[in-house]
Amino acid sequence: MGTRKTTKPHLIALAIAGFSVGMMSAPLAEAAIVTQWEVTVDAKFDASSIVWRFGDAGTTVTDHQLRWGDPSPSTGPQSGVDITNSPAVTSVDTNGAAVGNIxxxxxxxxxxxxxxxxxxxxxxxxxxxxxLVPAGPGLPSVTQTFNVYFEETPNGANPCADGGANGVGVNLNGCGDIFVLDRDALNFMFTYDTGDGIDQQYFISFFELTSGLNPLPQTACDYVFNAQSLPTGSPCLGFVTPEDATTRVQFAAMITTAPVQIPEPGSLALAGLSLSLLGLLRRRWV
Structure with a gap:
């Protein structure tokens, strides 16, 4: 199990003594890596987190379903979002491909x-x-919560809020709606000791599987950020859904030994970060 260990004063003294007599060349111990994990994801909407625009009259909120809006025409269905395939149990390789779940x-x-x-x-x-590889006792279950920002865009705009032309592609039936995932969905840090006495650091990240770590067009990001009174100009992850249709996207989990970051459009999806950046991520598995 990953545990926080207390540093012993005499070990510090030995380390300083060794350094002073020229032991810098001694090899550093490296933690054994868990190369494969069983990942169980049980996802629900957090009802307390919902921010409604124009009130919440006629809305429905359950663990796995949100419904909203006055239908147009009045005989039609409301808009909404559903979570399905939860809980999901998958096998995820460390530093491997993202694996779909909910x-x-x-x-x-x-x-x-x-x-x-x-x-x-x-x-x-x-x-x-x-x-799973090597097999070991599981970590305690924890809940990771991340925001999803949603903008129901004006259907008749041209260009659309995502920067694309109206009547083309995802905007074929009018401008599509935009979902942006909060950065808290990335790089949830935890540690695990395989039995060698050294905690190895890992990061688990969630994102939509089709787009992966490829950011939305900056126009789409800025439209959502501006509407949500958030700073603009940063790349973001998310997806656009066409009008008058049901779009089903799959989320995925990735486990890495270094943090992932959202790249600038057109750059590599995974980028190496300096050790100094690791210290910015203080969330630990407890």
């Missing part, structure tokens, strides 16, 4: 302008990690 479906139905809709909600994912 699904998020957006029912992008026409609603009356100015009727209730969410601008922000959180997904609370309870994670249970168990080492």
């Amino acid at each position: 699904f998020l479906s957006h029912l992008n139905n026409p609603i009356v302008a100015g009727s209730p809709r969410p601008e922000r909600f959180a997904i609370a994912s309870t994670l249970t990690l168990t080492p």
